Amino acid sequence: MDSPTPSQPKPKRSFKSPFAFPRNCVYRPLRQIHNTERNQKLPADQPTYFTLNAPPSLLPAKKYSDISGLPAPYVDPHSKLRYANAEEYSNMQHMPSDIINGYLTLRGYTSAVG
DSSP: OOOOOTTSOOOOOGGGOOOOOOTTOOOOOHHHHHHHHHHSOOOTTSOOTTOSOOOOOSSOOOOBOTTTOSBOOEEOTTTOOEESSHHHHHHHHTOOHHHHHHHHHHHTOOOSOO
16 A cells, blocks of 8 residues: 655544534633623623523423422312322322321412412
């Protein structure tokens, strides 16, 4: 096999090329981002990398069962507890009201009626 001459370029072997960042992308370390955000005078309502107060999500909140913690597509209209399957529903029918109220307070449910 003949070796490539100076006038011939080496054949490109993509499987041997190391990872390279794109040339038009600027990568900054986290410390540099923090320093630039701290030095800028940004409005208080604009979120940055280091603020905890971000705007609320536009996606609806996921609902989970009050008993098992599984995703709950059902709500009992009488007790307002969320449940995931028929077995949980049958267990809820035999619960005393103080335990049901305990589950509702853990979830943070407040009734509109009072």
